[in-house]
Structures are given as structure tokens and as C-alpha cells.
Amino acid sequence: MKIINEILTILMQLMWKVVRPEDLKLGDHVYRYGYYGLYSHHGIYVGEGSVIHFTRTKSQKTIFPSVLKTSYKQEVSSSCPECGYQESINRGVVKTCLNCFRQDGKKLQSLHRYEYGWPLLRFKFARRGTCTTLLDTKLPHQVVNKARELHANNLFGDYNLINNNCEHFATYCRTSYRASEQAAFFCECVGKIKEAKEWTMKKLLWRN
Known part of the structure; x- marks a missing residue:
């Protein structure tokens, strides 16, 4: 059984x-x-x-209201016994234990390592928010120091789902560039939907 678990772990890490x-x-x-x-x-x-x-830096509307509402109720009732994190109080750049970071409602999600320097062709077929074509040239201690500096002074501005989110923060610490592949992909999808809608409207008007 132990061997099977180890094999499954390796497969999950690779895939x-x-x-x-x-x-x-x-x-x-x-x-x-x-x-x-x-x-x-x-x-x-x-x-x-x-x-x-x-x-999030303030009470903002979100596209996932039900999840955040549940999370908010849990955080208001008590803070984390391990790191003291409390979502309703600690906002912006925060430092938490791994369990608080992994918490999604009542479930602990698995951790994944973001990858840098992907070739463009390979990146086009990758899931957004998991990797980037950007190169990470910083040493580990430089990355950690930048993250600690931003945390100490809470210096990353107001949270914005599209222009200034958690992926922007992490890529900035690693590369000095603010980038969010999942936000860019979301904007791209919205743009294509608008184009399709406009094309459909033109076709309907042309037929009439």
C-alpha cells in the first residue's frame, strides 16, 4: 500500500x-x-x-460570492491557532501558515509549484495560472526578501481581480514584473465573446 501511495504521489507531481x-x-x-x-x-x-x-484589500464584490461568504463566516468566528490569520482583519499582503493558504471553504487544497520560462508553443496549450513564459532570474533569498518587504509595509496597492491580484504579486516577487496569466486569459475570453456577439448582431441586422 505504501508503494502504491508513493507511485500515485509521483504521478500527481508529474501531471x-x-x-x-x-x-x-x-x-x-x-x-x-x-x-x-x-x-x-x-x-x-x-x-x-x-x-x-x-x-483582497477591502470588501469588494467578487465573481465567487458564495465561497467568500462561507469563508468570511468561518474567519470571523476564530483566527487560525497556528499563525493567527483572520481573513476579516488581515487584508492585503499577508503571511500565513500553509494550511491557511491551502484553505478553500472547508477543504484543504493540494499545493502546486508555478513554473517559469516555458516555451511559447508549449505555453499556448498549458492551463493558465500554472506557468508563464517569463524568466525568473532572481535568487531564492532575493525572492523571499522582496516578499517580506512587501508584507512588512503592505505595499502592493489595492487588490483588483484583473489588474492587481495574487498572481501579479507572486510573479512580481520572482521577476520584478507584474503578470497574471489567468487574468490575461480571462480578458482574452471576454474579448472573443464580445467579438462573437457583435458578429452575430451584424448578421441579424444584415438578414433583416
Whole structure:
């Protein structure tokens, strides 16, 4: 049974970039899925079982209201006994334990390692929010220092789903560039939907 579990773990690591907490390295850009895998939440592993990540900075409307509503009720009632994190109080750039980072409602999601420097052709077929074509040229301690600096002063501006989210934060720590592949993909999809709608309207008008 132990051998089977080890084989399954290796397969998951290869196929889904799943990483065990004990295998994390300083400066790793990690993420976990949320809301049935529709989006991914990102952060930087800074050692000692802690992740620095960027969260909503104020009571903003979201495309996932039911999940956040449930999470909010849980956080208001108590703070994390391990790291003291409380979502209703701690906003912006926060430092939490791995379990708080992995928390999605009542479920602990698996951790994944974000990858850099993907070739463009390979990237086009990859799931957005899991990798980027950007190169990470920083050393691990530089990544960690940048994350700690932003956390100490809460210096990453207001959270914005499209222009300034958790993936922007993590890629900035790793590359000094703010980039969010899942946000870019979302905007691309919205653009194509608008184009399709306009094309359909023109066809209908032409027929009339």
C-alpha cells in the first residue's frame, strides 16, 4: 500500500505539478485551486511552513460570492491557532501558515509549484495560472526578501481581480514584473465573446 501511495504521489507531481509541503523550497511560487478549480490562488513560500500572499484589500464584490461568504463566516468566528490569520482583519499582503493558504471553504487544497520560462508553443496549450513564459532570474533569498518587504509595509496597492491580484504579486516577487496569466486569459475570453456577439448582431441586422 505504501508503494502504491508513493507511485500515485509521483504521478500527481508529474501531471499536476503537485508538491508536498516538505518538498517546498525557499522562494517557491506556489498556488492552490479554488472554487472547483475555476481559479488559482498564488503566493511565495518563505520557509518555516509560511506563505506570503496577496488577498483582497477591502470588501469588494467578487465573481465567487458564495465561497467568500462561507469563508468570511468561518474567519470571523476564530483566527487560525497556528499563525493567527483572520481573513476579516488581515487584508492585503499577508503571511500565513500553509494550511491557511491551502484553505478553500472547508477543504484543504493540494499545493502546486508555478513554473517559469516555458516555451511559447508549449505555453499556448498549458492551463493558465500554472506557468508563464517569463524568466525568473532572481535568487531564492532575493525572492523571499522582496516578499517580506512587501508584507512588512503592505505595499502592493489595492487588490483588483484583473489588474492587481495574487498572481501579479507572486510573479512580481520572482521577476520584478507584474503578470497574471489567468487574468490575461480571462480578458482574452471576454474579448472573443464580445467579438462573437457583435458578429452575430451584424448578421441579424444584415438578414433583416
